Amino acid sequence: MGNADAVFYSRVLTELTLSFHIIYATIGVGVPLMIFIAQWIGIKKNDEHYILLARRWARGFVITVAVGVVTGTAIGLQLSLLWPNFMELAGNVIALPLFMETFAFFFEAIFLGIYLYTWDRFENQKKHMLLLIPVAVGASFSAFFITIVNAFMNAPQGFDVVNGELVNVQPLIAMFNPAMPTKVAHVIVTAYMTAAFVLAAIAAFRMLKGSEHIYHKKALYLTMKLGMIFSLVSAMIGDFSGKYLAEYQPEKLAAAEWHFQTEENAPLILFGIMKDGEVKYAITIPYALSILAHNNPFTEVIGLDQFPVDETPPLYIHYLFNIMVFIGMWMALLSAIFVYGSIIGWSFIRSNWFLRLIVLGGPLTILAIEAGWWLAEVGRQPWILRGYMKTEEAATSSGQVDLMLMLFAGLYLILGIGTVVVLRRMFKRNPVEKELEDRRVGMGGEIH
Template sequence: MINEEAVYYSRILTELTLSFHIIYATLGVGVPLMIMIAHWVGIKKNDEHYILLARRWTRGFIITVAVGVVTGTAIGLQLSLLWPNFMELAGNVIALPLFMETFAFFFEAIFLGIYLYTWDRFENQRKHLLLLIPVAIGASFSAVFITIVNAFMNAPQGFDLVNGTLVNVNPLTAMFNPAMPTKVSHVVGTAYMTSAFVLAAIAAFRLLKGSNHVYHKKALLLTMKVGFIFSVTSLIVGDLSGKYLAEYQPEKLAAAEWHFETSESAELILLGIMNKEGEVQYALRIPYALSILAHGSPTAEVIGLDQFPEDEIPPLYIHYLFNIMVGIGMLMIAVALVYIFSGYRGWYFIDSKPFRWLIVFSGPLVIIAIEAGWWLAEVGRQPWILRGIMRTHEGATTSNDVDIMLLLFCGLYIILGIGSVVILTRMFRKNPVERELAERKGDVPT
């Protein structure tokens, strides 16, 4: 028997948990790579500023890891409590990637601890840098394995369905499903991009607040370069994701692009709003672009929503989420490209307050893009929790206490969110980079 109220609150709580967790999880994947790059550049250039950059980023990273562990644990708990029917059906299939994700995290955590507590213990900094390799690998593979679970939910395979039960399970076939390559690549690439722009926003903010130290300028240049590289790669993978959707989840692509009727030479609808009569207004229409996105040909046929039953069409508001994600991604490419190009050309407007404020705002914007992307991925799969096999309401609990759980977890996330911001702010405000550099040179008492 379906409890509609329990389904509603279960979806709200899961969405809240994932939305909060994804912030810390994304930084947890991307920041280790940024630390490793900064440390490597510092060794290569024999530049203490980059070495210190790696050191300070590592201290802040520890806080995000701690919060990510709590929220990740909450997700695991909620899978069993809120979606017991789904776990009963698919638990033996997703158990392997979930275990591998846990293993990858512990692999990362062990070497992170060693790296953090062995500063100044190595005469050769290259040996210390080697400790970061397993940290970065573990962080990235944590994202890989947990994203494989999500990919399986979108493209389930590797089993036989007999009397409503998954039998003859082949975990490797299930893991390497058609959704895995593009989804994993997009998640990991955007995590690197997001982390780079968040760190760039922090550096730009410190410059705006009067700290004109070269340390922050080097941090800004490094993060903008990395941000540009991975924003471009995310754009390329995004294009491949569109082609995947056209072949395997055409209803999701059609809903995201407001493509209502199957047609050749399909146009791409950007922006716009939908009125009460279901008409699209104020949209930017690009001829042939959807056919190119979906199949790489301007005359290709693209399946529309008219080919699907009404109860299998995802919510049409995912079009707005798609626009937010793509729009912010394109803006980040433009901002980073202008900054890098202008720096080489000697155009100093990039040091102006307006442009630095634009970089500061890029930090929150990329977080919004990440959120929009995950909402697009999850809402776009509706009404399925396991596409084509189990609908969302069939996988949910029938408990009447989910609303109480929602309130309790809201309180937890508020405490974690405020606490992490306060700790990080105080950590770096009480130990500014100018003071730390002076202490390392012995100019002030330690």
Template sequence: MIFDNDPVLLSRILTYLTLGFHAIFATIGVGIPLMIAIAEWMGIKRNDPHYTLMARRWARGFVVSVAVGVVTGTAIGLQLSLLWPNFMQAAGHTIGLPMFMEVFAFFFEAIFLGIYLYTWDRFKTKMRHFLLLIPVVIGATASAFFITTVNAFMNVPQGFEVVQGVITNVNPLEAMFNPATPTKISHVIIICYLTSAFILGMIAAVKILQGNKSVYHKKALHLTMVSAAVFAVATALIGDLSGKYLHEYQPEKLAAAEWHFETEEEAPLILGGVLTEDNEVKYALEIPYALSILAGFSPDTEVTGLNDFDEDVLPPLFVHYFFDLMVFIGMYLAFVSVLFAVINWSGRWNAFNKPLLIMIAAGGPLSLIAMESGWIFTEVGRQPWILNGFMRTSEAATTSDHVGLMLILFAILYTVLGVTFVFVLRKMFKRNPVEREMRKRGITNYEV
């Protein structure tokens, strides 16, 4: 074994692995239905078959990703009980309700997705087929909503009392709607939309960069980037509110993210840098007052520093890098998508120029990296707690000796699934390129 056989550490790694892999499919699983809905809606409103075809093709790729999302979601659902039995025992008493409802939401989505995919030409009006997508979008977003309340609860557990080690006086709704819920949910849902818009935008940008001149890809790029611009601006606003939430309820997490040691007003925001052994920040970019403003709207806000917390309850300080990575990429995505939208709207320059297309294409993988960084920041930033202030991660894990072996098996599984997924998607669209499908369906294709 590479690691000491420590079930806690191995359980953490296996959970990261499953969640990290599932997060990709969960994120696009929540976001892409909305993008499909926008495309199909445009197709109906403008009577433009290109958009309808876009919805068709996106849906076809989407369903393959849903399959991987479903099976990895099943995996994490079971692994929570297998790897964190003590946590799930406590969670069952307090936060079982939204977990249960999440399954309902997904069930609802799965039923209508099945119907949607197989009924393109079965209804009299196109509008009726479009309406089937509404429950899919609602179900997908509701799944994200419910499961994120569980994560919010892990950060700010409330709605119960512990009397002599026994959980009593439970209020499931209070547990669900805790102070972390509003910012966390809006942040998670909006980045699902943003990431999905960028992934689809990346595909169109790559096609155009490869020299494909079909109007289809230009329309796809335009639709995704204008949507992305809206989502990116919303993400920035919500991100700002998340900072204020952290200041209020999890100041140690904010301080760790920002390497903020001394409690002070007019606190600067630190970007990048390295930490010396004596906790001195070097080579970092400092933006004066910015941390105070992020925490409480004004430079006078006093931000508690790391030195004022018990060392025993501080998260590892490397979360700073994940926080920065998330913020940087977030800004990048906002910049690129807004720039595209503005250039295209002004009509003075060509928005489909090469540098901008490359930047958009890079936005696809970058948005996934930002999403993963955000999750690592929020999960590692909550350590050493699994239930903030109530249960330590080390108390929650299984005592089984076989986690190492399972870790290896799952690593192989995810590698094989990931590789086949990419392979199958490429093959699927290579075999049936958009030009051929337009010809087959009698849709006029023209080059611009």
């Protein structure tokens, strides 16, 4: 295997691992907050359905955490095995956030264990609910620290380069780089949004299957309302991300928007295809790119003509940007219609065709998360550490990467199928109606 092959397989394996891990990581960050909100409402309203929601979500959440540990460990392993030159250069800079991420995860896992095994040990449910705060905080901080590493790769700072080595490292300056605020905020808020819409899809699916139980209706309304809130917040953060890119990574913004010539009054290009070097069938919105980049319709936006061809990101990231934005806007609209319709009594939001749209929203939001990550990673190419090291310089020269790719692909296939099988069995054996009846019998008819 030549060096070019090693680079190719290293990139494919890293992309496969990140693409698989991001599903579990997103659910892992978002679901603890949903559990906390459900339990808080249940205690506040003395409503057994919300209490049971929290309990069942927590049970399923443990499975995703377990798989997330395996895939997260794989990423750490692959950083050293596949990108040894990058780790040699930047390892001492990213060591602190990587360690802090591990610490945040263990912090979350310890309190999650205590929370799960003390469900019926507390007379006062509020005290039990407080255990969820470190779980939710630990999950979000885990995302915070690992995203800082990615932000550093996009906007490296906090060091000097002497003889090809990073020296005089200032870890805090490196961590709090210009990419950090928008990237961290976008990752965490979209995780909350995705978790809400995935849980909404499950509730809508149960209702489509004929379950008219009030439990599922409450679950659907709660998750769609939370999904709407977080989708609107993520759209605002996306706007800030555009302004960050215009300032610090203009080549990434230009490639994502197919903005080839530096110009004022820059239009925004949506959709379209590239044919013989020309953009066809696109929707062009006048002045919109200048507004996105600088909040001014007449401002100049830097185009790809300002960058060498070998430092231009692949142009297909335009499609990834469109997928991410379109799904985000669609889910914001769908959830807004559902919430507004629930308030004023529209009957069609309970119809089968509308419930199917909500079910479809679950995988769609996962797809949007994937497209966003691919956009973030591919849009940085050809750099692994922007401005300092190119991806091909960072990769291993080992001839075994293709074998590693097959082994890890097999592992992820087993883990993915295993997750679905275990979750299906877990909830099939314990339907909602049975659990509610058991709780009433066990508690003498009252909820503590």
